[in-house]
Amino acid sequence: MQKTSLSRVQNLELVKRKFRDIVDCHQDLKLCFDLIQDVLGALTYPAMICFVPITACFSTAFAKDFNKAYLLEGLLLAALCYFNFYSWQTIADLGEIIQEAAYNMDWYDMDKAMNKEYLIFLMKLQRPHELQSAIFVLQMPMFLRLMRSVYSFFMLMYQMN
DSSP: OHHHHHHHHHHHHHHHHHHHHHHHHHHHHHHHHHHHHHHHHHHHHHHHHHHHHHHHHHHHHHHHHOOHHHHHHHHHHHHHHHHHHHHHHHHHHHHHHHHHHHHTSOGGGSOHHHHHHHHHHHHHTTSOOOOBOSSOBOOHHHHHHHHHHHHHHHHHHHHHO
16 A cells, blocks of 8 residues: 555656646746747737749849849748747647647546646637737748748749740
8 A cells, every 4th residue: 555655646746747847848938938029029920921922023024134142131021930930830839749648647646736728728729829919820831821922923924025
Protein backbone atom coordinates (compact mmCIF):
# COMPACT_ATOMS: atom_id res chain seq x y z
CA MET A 1 0.00 0.00 0.00
CA GLN A 2 2.78 2.39 0.89
CA LYS A 3 4.54 1.65 -2.39
CA THR A 4 1.43 2.62 -4.39
CA SER A 5 0.93 5.89 -2.56
CA LEU A 6 4.62 6.75 -2.98
CA SER A 7 4.40 6.25 -6.75
CA ARG A 8 1.20 8.35 -6.83
CA VAL A 9 3.01 11.22 -5.06
CA GLN A 10 5.90 10.92 -7.51
CA ASN A 11 3.47 10.90 -10.45
CA LEU A 12 1.70 13.94 -9.06
CA GLU A 13 5.00 15.83 -8.81
CA LEU A 14 5.92 14.89 -12.37
CA VAL A 15 2.54 16.01 -13.65
CA LYS A 16 2.80 19.29 -11.70
CA ARG A 17 6.26 19.95 -13.13
CA LYS A 18 5.11 19.14 -16.68
CA PHE A 19 2.04 21.35 -16.30
CA ARG A 20 4.18 24.21 -14.95
CA ASP A 21 6.54 23.87 -17.92
CA ILE A 22 3.66 23.94 -20.40
CA VAL A 23 2.13 27.01 -18.74
CA ASP A 24 5.52 28.77 -18.77
CA CYS A 25 5.96 28.01 -22.48
CA HIS A 26 2.46 29.29 -23.18
CA GLN A 27 3.13 32.51 -21.27
CA ASP A 28 6.38 33.07 -23.17
CA LEU A 29 4.62 32.44 -26.47
CA LYS A 30 1.78 34.81 -25.53
CA LEU A 31 4.31 37.52 -24.61
CA CYS A 32 6.14 37.00 -27.91
CA PHE A 33 2.85 37.09 -29.83
CA ASP A 34 1.78 40.32 -28.12
CA LEU A 35 5.14 41.98 -28.78
CA ILE A 36 5.20 41.01 -32.44
CA GLN A 37 1.58 42.07 -32.83
CA ASP A 38 2.38 45.46 -31.29
CA VAL A 39 5.43 45.98 -33.48
CA LEU A 40 4.28 44.52 -36.78
CA GLY A 41 0.51 44.70 -36.40
CA ALA A 42 0.18 48.34 -37.35
CA LEU A 43 2.43 47.82 -40.37
CA THR A 44 0.89 44.53 -41.44
CA TYR A 45 -2.69 45.59 -42.09
CA PRO A 46 -2.05 48.20 -44.78
CA ALA A 47 0.90 46.27 -46.21
CA MET A 48 -1.11 43.08 -46.75
CA ILE A 49 -3.99 44.94 -48.36
CA CYS A 50 -1.63 46.77 -50.73
CA PHE A 51 0.69 43.81 -51.42
CA VAL A 52 -1.01 42.46 -54.54
CA PRO A 53 -1.55 45.84 -56.28
CA ILE A 54 1.98 47.07 -55.53
CA THR A 55 3.58 43.80 -56.61
CA ALA A 56 1.40 43.80 -59.71
CA CYS A 57 2.61 47.33 -60.53
CA PHE A 58 6.24 46.23 -60.17
CA SER A 59 5.52 43.19 -62.33
CA THR A 60 3.86 45.29 -64.99
CA ALA A 61 6.71 47.80 -64.98
CA PHE A 62 9.22 44.95 -65.25
CA ALA A 63 7.30 43.35 -68.12
CA LYS A 64 7.24 46.65 -70.04
CA ASP A 65 10.80 47.79 -69.34
CA PHE A 66 12.83 44.71 -68.26
CA ASN A 67 14.70 46.87 -65.78
CA LYS A 68 16.40 44.92 -63.00
CA ALA A 69 15.41 47.53 -60.43
CA TYR A 70 11.71 46.71 -60.83
CA LEU A 71 12.43 43.01 -60.46
CA LEU A 72 14.56 43.54 -57.36
CA GLU A 73 11.93 45.79 -55.75
CA GLY A 74 9.26 43.18 -56.39
CA LEU A 75 11.44 40.38 -55.03
CA LEU A 76 12.33 42.44 -51.95
CA LEU A 77 8.66 43.12 -51.29
CA ALA A 78 7.85 39.42 -51.71
CA ALA A 79 10.69 38.46 -49.33
CA LEU A 80 9.52 40.92 -46.67
CA CYS A 81 5.99 39.62 -46.99
CA TYR A 82 7.26 36.03 -46.74
CA PHE A 83 9.17 36.71 -43.51
CA ASN A 84 6.13 38.41 -42.04
CA PHE A 85 3.87 35.47 -42.85
CA TYR A 86 6.54 33.00 -41.69
CA SER A 87 6.82 34.65 -38.28
CA TRP A 88 3.05 34.55 -37.76
CA GLN A 89 2.90 30.93 -38.93
CA THR A 90 5.71 29.94 -36.55
CA ILE A 91 3.82 31.43 -33.62
CA ALA A 92 0.65 29.61 -34.66
CA ASP A 93 2.56 26.31 -34.98
CA LEU A 94 4.15 26.72 -31.56
CA GLY A 95 0.73 27.43 -30.10
CA GLU A 96 -0.58 24.19 -31.61
CA ILE A 97 2.37 22.26 -30.14
CA ILE A 98 1.61 23.69 -26.70
CA GLN A 99 -2.07 22.81 -27.12
CA GLU A 100 -1.22 19.24 -28.05
CA ALA A 101 1.14 18.87 -25.10
CA ALA A 102 -1.51 20.21 -22.72
CA TYR A 103 -4.21 17.94 -24.12
CA ASN A 104 -1.93 14.90 -23.79
CA MET A 105 -1.24 15.48 -20.09
CA ASP A 106 -2.22 12.88 -17.50
CA TRP A 107 -5.15 14.81 -16.05
CA TYR A 108 -6.32 11.79 -14.05
CA ASP A 109 -3.16 11.97 -11.90
CA MET A 110 -3.96 15.53 -10.77
CA ASP A 111 -5.51 16.54 -7.48
CA LYS A 112 -8.68 18.66 -7.39
CA ALA A 113 -7.00 22.07 -7.11
CA MET A 114 -4.64 21.34 -9.98
CA ASN A 115 -7.50 19.91 -12.02
CA LYS A 116 -9.35 23.25 -11.79
CA GLU A 117 -6.25 25.12 -12.94
CA TYR A 118 -5.85 22.64 -15.78
CA LEU A 119 -9.43 23.19 -16.97
CA ILE A 120 -8.98 26.97 -16.87
CA PHE A 121 -5.75 26.60 -18.85
CA LEU A 122 -7.49 24.40 -21.42
CA MET A 123 -10.17 27.06 -21.87
CA LYS A 124 -7.43 29.64 -22.40
CA LEU A 125 -5.86 27.44 -25.06
CA GLN A 126 -9.07 27.50 -27.11
CA ARG A 127 -8.13 30.91 -28.50
CA PRO A 128 -5.48 30.35 -31.19
CA HIS A 129 -2.47 32.61 -31.71
CA GLU A 130 -3.22 34.09 -35.09
CA LEU A 131 -3.27 37.58 -36.48
CA GLN A 132 -6.63 38.50 -37.94
CA SER A 133 -6.45 41.40 -40.34
CA ALA A 134 -9.49 43.24 -41.65
CA ILE A 135 -10.06 40.72 -44.43
CA PHE A 136 -8.09 37.52 -43.73
CA VAL A 137 -5.93 35.56 -41.28
CA LEU A 138 -2.19 35.85 -41.88
CA GLN A 139 -1.01 32.29 -42.53
CA MET A 140 1.32 30.66 -45.04
CA PRO A 141 -1.49 29.32 -47.28
CA MET A 142 -2.68 32.90 -47.67
CA PHE A 143 0.83 33.98 -48.68
CA LEU A 144 0.97 31.22 -51.27
CA ARG A 145 -2.38 32.31 -52.71
CA LEU A 146 -1.11 35.90 -52.89
CA MET A 147 2.05 34.81 -54.67
CA ARG A 148 0.06 32.71 -57.15
CA SER A 149 -2.17 35.66 -57.96
CA VAL A 150 0.85 37.94 -58.44
CA TYR A 151 2.51 35.33 -60.66
CA SER A 152 -0.68 34.89 -62.71
CA PHE A 153 -0.99 38.65 -63.17
CA PHE A 154 2.68 38.90 -64.12
CA MET A 155 2.38 36.14 -66.70
CA LEU A 156 -0.76 37.74 -68.13
CA MET A 157 1.04 41.07 -68.50
CA TYR A 158 4.11 39.36 -69.93
CA GLN A 159 2.02 37.56 -72.57
CA MET A 160 0.23 40.78 -73.50
CA ASN A 161 3.52 42.65 -73.95
